[in-house]
Amino acid sequence: MSLLSLRDVRVQFNTAGGVVRAVNGVSLDLAVGETLGLVGESGCGKSTLGKAIMKLVPVAGGEILVEGVDIAPLNREQLTDMRRKVQMIFQDPYGSLNPRSTVGRSVAQPMVLAGWKPEATAERVETLLRWVGLPSDAKQRYPHEFSGGQRQRIGIARALALSPKLIICDEPVSALDVSVRAQVINLLEDLKSQFGVSYLFISHDLSVVEHIADRVAVMYLGMLFEVGGRDQIWKSPQHPYTRALLAAAPIANPKLARARQRTVLQGELPSPLNPPPGCPFNSRCPMAQDRCRVEKPVLRPVGNGAQAACHFV
């Protein structure tokens, strides 16, 4: 049984300009102990999908199953139980902590809500802070006394509080400096090997995803274009968008960067208010045919356990 299963999940927003289909039929499975990277450019719906799993945005259709249980019809109590299993780390280390709460109070929140005794809570906070590499006197201090990287550690401590099985990481390192980013990535990997937690790692940074993920899902305008093992995606990307994305990502190695042939993808992401008919990528795709302008491709197996949504792979 998958830890997390998404079945044709849809999220819509009503805006002044019309309906935005931010997530438009996503199906995805995440196994126990796996790190699944979810990549895509801004506006592709990857963060919205993460929030939908946490029930932070209303789901318009489809099913979200955690350990086989659909979370949509759960009552408050059952939801609390689900939330113990799935937690989230946010992007902005400056916004994800209440500036007027001490660090100790922020980290203790999950235990307080779960009805733990004060002594047990205090002990747990100490443990959590130690796990993420913060001094124990951190708990009396306020978020503004910490750097971005330390704040992100605090957010990780809070997410770990009730020993979740899955942590949704929404761009957890994109606001951090290079050296600190590596610290946080290493911490996430250490915690994974220590506690067997799984990650849904949402990021626009391909090199980070390549480093941390076991499997990768590529998203574009609300739909998945390709899902596959990390090596398979990087060595033999099937979907033209995946290929373009990989070609566009800068490589921190001047010789490799010069050596690779590079086709720069033209154009920009179409407005999600008015996506092109058929395949949403047809306006930029170098391989687009007439069929792509009318018929929307579906995700189908392409070998090696990978899936791609393109008429021509």
Add this chain to the structure above:
Amino acid sequence: MSGSALPLEIVDLRTTLFTRRGEMKAVDGLSLTVGAGETVALVGESGCGKSLSALSIMRLLPDPPARIVGGQVKLNGRDIVPLPEETMLGIRGKEIGMIFQDPISSLNPVTTVEKQIVEVLMTHTELGRGQARVRAHELLELVGMPDAARRLDAYPHQLSGGMCQRVVIAMAIACSPSVLIADEPTTALDVTVQAQVLALLKKLQADAGMAMIFITHDLGVVAETADRVVVMYAGRKVEEASVDELFENPLHPYTVGLIGATPTPGAERAERLADIPGMVPPLNALPQGCAFAPRCTRVMDRCLTEKPALTVPGPGRLVACFAAERG
């Protein structure tokens, strides 16, 4: 000195922030030259002084709190530090152009794209309004604006971030400046658009032979764009080398750390990223010796008391580190 002067030569530039909490040396003795057609990347983490260096070169520092307290910035041989603001108005946009990180906020939201480009042209050239408008159209074509003729009448909010950045680039190169400063020009953009803008900047630079300073924190972007790299830490230059040498044989422990901390797809996957412990010290609490010493893996007693000066470990290379000197 004889022969034609370099487009940009910075000598011992010092910029200090005067704040309530005391004076902070944001740029501490930066020297740098950029030749025609050359791209020098200025790399470092937030707070290392790379953006303030750019603003110092443009003489666009927010004063207060920041002020240039010493050094020279020679633009085509002329030191622009002592020049009055009126003279600078004629230089900025004409001899030296700048591209900022946030393209949308660096355009005037209530004026059309065409008017903004035309204004730059009419300020710095002899062109009449009609000619300037023709030239504005040409510039938009040149920067690869899709559907350029129609975009002339657009307001910035009607354009995407990538298109806005193209407009900003068009304005920066409108008067064919000899020096272009790009301050994190692609950080706010998506990967595929970033690739477009980087390719565009490279092409424009090659065509016009501009000298370019490229400021970024992203080593991937550095590897793709730069000829030479200057690594900054806490306001000082700690290493300078050609891009190939820097990535192949970094000398300063900080550079080594930065490269190790950046995952490189396609290269052999490391089990673990090499992280640099600790964090960048605040400028008002710099250690007495080398600013990197508290985080350094090769720290020696000497590093704690004495600031290392730049030395020349090989042709075209500079490094400020006692441990690297020793080899």
Add this chain to the structure above:
Amino acid sequence: MQRFEFVARFARNRGALVGACLILFVALMAVFASVFFPTDPLRIVGLPELWPGEDPEFPLGTDSLGRDILSMIVHGARATLLIGLFASAVATIIGVGVGATAGYFGGWVDEIAMRVAELFQTIPNLIFVLTIVVILGSTLTNIVIAIGIVSWTPIARMTRAEFLSLRDREFVQACRSMGMSDLRIIVSEILPNALPPVIVLSSLVVAGAILFESAVSFLGLGDPNVASWGRLVGDGRQLIRSSWYICAIPGIAIMITVLCLNLVGDGLNDALNPKLRDR
């Protein structure tokens, strides 16, 4: 540590410091009124219409009935300040309640709350207060409630704006993802962050309430059993041509107090406004 910084930032604003000192002085006056002047201030103690300085026993003179003006000012401070504080408290409770609900939940709740607020804003405030007082009777409680009811709208708008910007912040989403209840998020997470500008506004509402009460009392609709400053001004108005000091002295007291409250509001704004921090 944080508190000390707050005081330091507040004290950096000279006007606010002076204002705070004067307010403190008025407050002490109000608290210890019966220590300084143990007798009923409304008792006739001397000759009527003694000008200030005419009789050393009554440094601020006496009114048309021969009551000690200084004693009445000191005792009146109590009534005036209490009315200001309580009216502001009423306005703040209504305003924060409405604003927080509207800003947090948004949608139709917000729509209705803001339409109601607009309704209150279109009615001329003074006339509204007078109407309530006339209908419900001139008691201190009614006046306080009436002033509170006309003064809550700016506080509601401010609170709503703060909530709108805070509710989508990631720390609020983090609380929601932990399953925290809405009420708890509003009260213990968002409110402490939304409060600083609201406190500033509330301090200004105190000043506004004092002016309202003075106007009501001046027009003779104040509580007849309470000698607030406004009432003193009102009582002196028949003699304004000859003994103008009877009006002027409580008037000056009102003016200084209101001015000081505004200065304090300014200072609080400087001290609490995070944008000015670290400069």
